[in-house]
Amino acid sequence: MTRRLLDLLDTKEMVVVCGSGGTGKTTVAAALGVQAATRLGGRVLVLTVDPARRLADALGLAGALGNTPVRVDVPGAELWMAMLDTKAGWDELIRRHAPDPALRERVLANPLYRNITGRFVNSHDYIAMEQLHELHASGQYDLVIIDTPPSRNALDLLDAPGRMREFFGSALLKWLTVPYRSRLFNVATKPFNQIADRILGSRFLQDIAEFFVLFRTMEAGFVQRATEVERLLVDDRTTFVVVSTLDPAPAREARFLAEELRRRSMPLGAMVLNRTLPAEVRRPVAARAAVALRALDPGVVGEVAATAAVRPAAAAHVIDEVARRFGEVQSVATREAERRRELEVLAPLVAEAPLLAGDVHDLAGLRALGRRLTGGREAGGSR
Ligand SMILES: Nc1ncnc2c1ncn2[C@@H]1O[C@H](COP(=O)(O)OP(=O)(O)OP(=O)(O)O)[C@@H](O)[C@H]1O
Numbered sequence: 001m002t003r004r005l006l007d008l009l010d011t012k013e014m015v016v017v018c019g020s021g022g023t024g025k026t027t028v029a030a031a032l033g034v035q036a037a038t039r040l041g042g043r044v045l046v047l048t049v050d051p052a053r054r055l056a057d058a059l060g061l062a063g064a065l066g067n068t069p070v071r072v073d074v075p076g077a078e079l080w081m082a083m084l085d086t087k088a089g090w091d092e093l094i095r096r097h098a099p100d101p102a103l104r105e106r107v108l109a110n111p112l113y114r115n116i117t118g119r120f121v122n123s124h125d126y127i128a129m130e131q132l133h134e135l136h137a138s139g140q141y142d143l144v145i146i147d148t149p150p151s152r153n154a155l156d157l158l159d160a161p162g163r164m165r166e167f168f169g170s171a172l173l174k175w176l177t178v179p180y181r182s183r184l185f186n187v188a189t190k191p192f193n194q195i196a197d198r199i200l201g202s203r204f205l206q207d208i209a210e211f212f213v214l215f216r217t218m219e220a221g222f223v224q225r226a227t228e229v230e231r232l233l234v235d236d237r238t239t240f241v242v243v244s245t246l247d248p249a250p251a252r253e254a255r256f257l258a259e260e261l262r263r264r265s266m267p268l269g270a271m272v273l274n275r276t277l278p279a280e281v282r283r284p285v286a287a288r289a290a291v292a293l294r295a296l297d298p299g300v301v302g303e304v305a306a307t308a309a310v311r312p313a314a315a316a317h318v319i320d321e322v323a324r325r326f327g328e329v330q331s332v333a334t335r336e337a338e339r340r341r342e343l344e345v346l347a348p349l350v351a352e353a354p355l356l357a358g359d360v361h362d363l364a365g366l367r368a369l370g371r372r373l374t375g376g377r378e379a380g381g382s383r
């Protein structure tokens with residue numbers, strides 16, 4: 001497409017790349033990072049979530065420690081990448097909000113802590129947004145691009161900070177903690193506690209209660225932070241990029257996501273249509289060529305067979321099969337075009353990249369994808 005996607009990256013400080021599972025969020029986030037760093041300059045950070053092993057290796061991320069950014073070797077550019085580590089993200093939050101070192105250690109050492117935080121609804125989503133806040137606030141980067149976790153529901157991501165805030169201010173948390181204290185002195189519930197202790201292990205209920213009691217001491221900090229993280233999502237300096245393929249399910253989800261972003265006043269900057277069929281497939285001349293191939297003169301088929309040194313029947317079979325399959329590809333392309341029209345109206349900017357040959361697993365692949373998305377050439381481009 002045009003330079004416009006690059007202009008969007010140029011005018012924003014935080015980019016949230018979201019969309020349904022497997023559409024190419026991680027790859028697109030990394031490709032946009034490479035484009036921004038090489039063509040716009042400045043310090044660019046991409047926070048990825050669970051990148052494919054080969055890509056992580058190629059970028060030198062494999063040995064990277066959690067949320068600590070590592071510099072990626074891109075000549076003439078300052079590109080940094082980090083991999084989201086939810087567990088480390090939680091530990092950082094506890095360190096930040098614990099009122100004193102002793103309490104901090106007690107939370108971190110609580111056997112239920114890891115188990116429970118990992119199970120909080122949207123735990124990964126929240127930590128991703130929290131890290132975005134953290135990295136942006138550090139002031140070390142001109143642009144932070146964040147890839148988002150594969151969610152079951154696209155809204156989980158948008159709702160994560162609000163849910164975290166609600167949880168800490170909720171009656172549920174109060175209920176989980178206060179009754180325990182009274183339970184300790186309550187004759188009526190003592191036998192229950194004893195039985196539970198016998199069945200679940202002697203410290204189980206105590207661990208749960210202690211965990212939530214400790215958590216409540218951090219309520220104010222967590223609520224304030226979640227509110228800040230929530231504000232970030234409607235900030236002028238933030239933009240959302242929704243990635244989708246033109247398959248029915250992801251396209252439906254992209255549409256839903258775009259509508260929800262609008263409803264929440266979260267700025268949708270661009271829609272990226274990834275792994276699409278090339279436009280040439282839909283051209284009438286291509287259809288005519290396919291029809292002509294199926295009606296080839298046997299003499300011509302014979303010549304092809306002779307050139308390829310195969311039997312004429314084999315050549316005829318392959319030509320017919322390829323031409324027939326091309327018809328199928330064309331009908332998929334036609335359906336893709338309909339979905340493209342439906343999605344185009346939802347975003348101020350649409351960028352598209354075709355299905356590239358092979359996975360995108362190295363810097364050259366990211367450059368090729370990024371160029372398709374932003375148009376033009378970046379310095380040092382080699383593909
Ligand atoms: N335009 C493209 N052409 C070819 N392969 C692509 C393209 N875009 C992405 N891929 C490949 O598709 C696979 C899935 O991409 P990716 O991991 O970026 O998706 P994702 O949306 O981050 O998935 P998840 O929701 O699981 O996090 C990867 O193997 C990647 O190399």
Ligand SMILES: [Mg+2]
Nearest residue numbers: 025026049050
């Ligand atoms: Mg991913």
